[in-house]
Amino acid sequence: MAAFIIRRIGQSLLVLLIVGLVAFSMFRFVGDPIDNMLGQERTIEDVERLRTQLGLDQPFPVQYFKFLENAVQGNFGVSYRQGRPVAEILLERAPATLELAAVSGILAILFGIALGVFTAIRRQGAAANIIMATSLIGVSLPTFLIGILLIYLFSVELGWLPSFGRGDTVKLGDWWSTGFLTSSGLKALILPAITLGLYQMTLIMRLVRSEMLEVLRQDYIRFARARGLKDRAVNFRHALKNTMVPVVTVIGLQLGAIIAFAIITETVFQWPGVGLLFINAIQFVDIPVMAAYLMLISVMFVGINLIVDILYVFIDPRLRADRSGAH
Amino acid sequence: MTDTPAPMPTNSRDKSRWKRFRESDFFYAFKRSPVAIISFTVVSILVLSAVCAPLIATTNPFDPATLNLMDGFTPPMEPNAFTGNTFILGTDDQGRDLYSTILYGMRISLFVGAAAVLLAMVIGITLGLISGYFGGWTETIIMRVADVQLTFPSILVAMLIFGVAKGITPVEYRDQMAIWVLILAIGLSDWVQFARVVRGATLVERNKDYVAAARLIGRSPWAIMIKHILPNALSPVLVIATISLALAIIAEATLSFLGVGAPPTQPSLGTLIRIGPGFLFSGEWWILFFPAGTLLALALSVNLLGDWLRDALNPRLR
Numbered sequence: 001m002a003a004f005i006i007r008r009i010g011q012s013l014l015v016l017l018i019v020g021l022v023a024f025s026m027f028r029f030v031g032d033p034i035d036n037m038l039g040q041e042r043t044i045e046d047v048e049r050l051r052t053q054l055g056l057d058q059p060f061p062v063q064y065f066k067f068l069e070n071a072v073q074g075n076f077g078v079s080y081r082q083g084r085p086v087a088e089i090l091l092e093r094a095p096a097t098l099e100l101a102a103v104s105g106i107l108a109i110l111f112g113i114a115l116g117v118f119t120a121i122r123r124q125g126a127a128a129n130i131i132m133a134t135s136l137i138g139v140s141l142p143t144f145l146i147g148i149l150l151i152y153l154f155s156v157e158l159g160w161l162p163s164f165g166r167g168d169t170v171k172l173g174d175w176w177s178t179g180f181l182t183s184s185g186l187k188a189l190i191l192p193a194i195t196l197g198l199y200q201m202t203l204i205m206r207l208v209r210s211e212m213l214e215v216l217r218q219d220y221i222r223f224a225r226a227r228g229l230k231d232r233a234v235n236f237r238h239a240l241k242n243t244m245v246p247v248v249t250v251i252g253l254q255l256g257a258i259i260a261f262a263i264i265t266e267t268v269f270q271w272p273g274v275g276l277l278f279i280n281a282i283q284f285v286d287i288p289v290m291a292a293y294l295m296l297i298s299v300m301f302v303g304i305n306l307i308v309d310i311l312y313v314f315i316d317p318r319l320r321a322d323r324s325g326a327h
Numbered sequence: 328m329t330d331t332p333a334p335m336p337t338n339s340r341d342k343s344r345w346k347r348f349r350e351s352d353f354f355y356a357f358k359r360s361p362v363a364i365i366s367f368t369v370v371s372i373l374v375l376s377a378v379c380a381p382l383i384a385t386t387n388p389f390d391p392a393t394l395n396l397m398d399g400f401t402p403p404m405e406p407n408a409f410t411g412n413t414f415i416l417g418t419d420d421q422g423r424d425l426y427s428t429i430l431y432g433m434r435i436s437l438f439v440g441a442a443a444v445l446l447a448m449v450i451g452i453t454l455g456l457i458s459g460y461f462g463g464w465t466e467t468i469i470m471r472v473a474d475v476q477l478t479f480p481s482i483l484v485a486m487l488i489f490g491v492a493k494g495i496t497p498v499e500y501r502d503q504m505a506i507w508v509l510i511l512a513i514g515l516s517d518w519v520q521f522a523r524v525v526r527g528a529t530l531v532e533r534n535k536d537y538v539a540a541a542r543l544i545g546r547s548p549w550a551i552m553i554k555h556i557l558p559n560a561l562s563p564v565l566v567i568a569t570i571s572l573a574l575a576i577i578a579e580a581t582l583s584f585l586g587v588g589a590p591p592t593q594p595s596l597g598t599l600i601r602i603g604p605g606f607l608f609s610g611e612w613w614i615l616f617f618p619a620g621t622l623l624a625l626a627l628s629v630n631l632l633g634d635w636l637r638d639a640l641n642p643r644l645r
Contacts, residue, residue, distance in 0.1 A: 015475050018475070026491055026494075137627070139630075140573070140577075140623075140626055140627045140630045141623065142577045142580055142581055142584075142622070142626070143581070144580075144581060144584050144585075144600070145600070145619055145622070145623065148600075148603070148604050148607075148615065148619070151604065151607065152607055152612075156607050156608055163608075253478070256478070256479075256480070257480045260479070260480040260482065260483040261480065261482070263482075263483070263486070263585070264482075264581060264584075264585065267584075267585050267586075268604075278486075279486075279585050279586070279587065281490070282486060282489065282490035282493070282587045283586055283587060285490065285493055285494045287494060290487070290490050290491075294487060297479075297483070298479070301478050301479060302478070305478055
């Protein structure tokens with residue numbers, strides 16, 4: 001088991017090195033950094049000086065290593081567009097995205113599992129059928145349309161909730177600004193969180209439902225019922241617990257997806273997070289910001305994947321014995 | 328022994344093929360499923376009207392000479408307050424007839440979606456066949472890359488490819504190239520599914536007798552892969568292609584909506600939807616409603632068709 005974990009960590013590091021190479025190549029070959037930093041009025045000496053200063057005259061592997069060294073220390077260079085260190089901008093934007101992602105993730109997991117169990121147990125019921133039919137539309141609806149629809153309903157027609165921005169925020173510590181502590185901040189959070197979580201919720205719900213249906217057919221469930229156990233005990237203690245392996249995988253992967261899909265939600269609601277920053281960076285070809293975002297998000301994804309793989313071993317005892325041999 | 332079997336008389340063969348199709352389980356399942364018939368009809372109507380856009384559109388929205396700014400914000404089916412012109416679906420802020428603009432926009436959406444899926448299919452099938460047939464380190468590398476790419480949501484990969492390609496193309500070509508960059512970005516972000524399915528099928532097929540026979544008579548690996556193995560792996564590919572088409576259309580709309588896709592000079596459905604939300608508060612609902620409704624109808628019906636196709640072609644899942 002230790003060997004398995006060590007090998008998975010090794011693989012994760014390799015993936016990060018490759019992503020780093022991609023990010024670095026973007027940095028190095030898309031546009032000329034010197035061009036972007038010096039203005040129109042420059043001398044050849046200026047260019048040469050900056051080239052040596054930035055280390056651009058050194059061989060590619062040396063530069064790559066330097067880039068990694070800087071990246072590990074959180075130094076991603078200076079944004080072409082804003083002229084400030086990328087790390088500073090990212091840190092400033094991160095709380096907004098993380099709070100949004102956390103709230104929608106929790107919403108998606110809670111409602112996804114609850115509705116999944118409900119639709120599996122009451123398979124023939126009218127309510128379950130309505131939920132399943134709605135979920136199909138939910139999967140087909142593009143995220144940005146859901147957002148616009150919610151804005152139309154709750155901001156334009158009913159006027160209950162704000163349609164953009166984060167409301168008032170409160171500073172916690174040095175750099176974390178939270179929207180949880182003001183009523184306008186909480187109100188502003190509702191629509192984006194629903195928009196972002198809805199797709200993940202339907203996905204989790206459909207998965208839990210199909211896994212539950214699979215498990216409920218098994219003999220041990222029938223024996224549990226024959227033993228006279230209460231429905232609640234059978235459904236939750238015996239059935240739900242055994243659906244958890246695939247559900248945990250998908251939830252893990254979806255947590256990463258939530259961060260990525262936050263780009264769309266943040267654009268619709270003009271939520272001042274990292275995703276909006278990234279979209280603006282693409283529009284203006286702000287390579288340092290793009291590279292930093294890529295690195296940041298891959299660390300997150302690879303980390304989540306690693307944790308999910310290790311969690312497997314703890315959730316499913318059968319894997320403990322033979323997992324170390326498999327790849 | 329010859330390489331190719333003697334060709335059958337084409338005429339009778341075509342007739343029997345049509346008849347065989349009419350009598351097949353597949354067609355029977357189609358006739359019995361209202362969802363399939365409705366979604367197929369909707370897709371056909373939308374695709375046909377997109378293809379025939381120049382014939383059935385009332386104006387050409389790409390021709391600035393036909394536009395009149397005074398026509399702007401005309402509600403559907405009502406005469407404009409200044410010019411007295413009436414438009415079936417109203418006009419947008421620039422006075423473009425929404426009906427024509429949607430037709431042309433759908434054309435771009437469908438073209439980008441179909442081309443991207445085609446690209447993903449070609450890449451995926453090639454890499455899937457290679458890794459399934461040859462195995463070894465080629466397979467390891469290809470499938471590792473596929474695994475890594477699969478951990479990232481494809482929309483994010485597409486955005487990154489779009490951003491990098493935009494950085495490489497010179498500024499003056501960016502708008503012209505946007506459509507092709509978009510196809511490249513969506514296509515490259517979506518090949519993994521195809522590669523996995525084709526590899527799986529190839530692994531099963533390559534050990535069968537007919538492949539051994541083909542190898543014995545000296546056919547080249549490529550001929551065996553394309554002429555013998557691929558036809559036996561096509562039905563799952565078809566299912567994935569249909570579902571991918573729905574996803575590609577949504578991906579294109581999303582990218583264009585975010586402003587990193589089709590440029591305003593060549594608006595797709597997503598670019599049109601991008602204009603709309605700004606006018607929701609002032610009551611011009613139709614600017615958003617009609618393009619969004621069209622996109623929804625398109626994506627939903629392609630999706631339903633794909634779902635049905637998966638069930639119809641794969642009896643094990645039924």
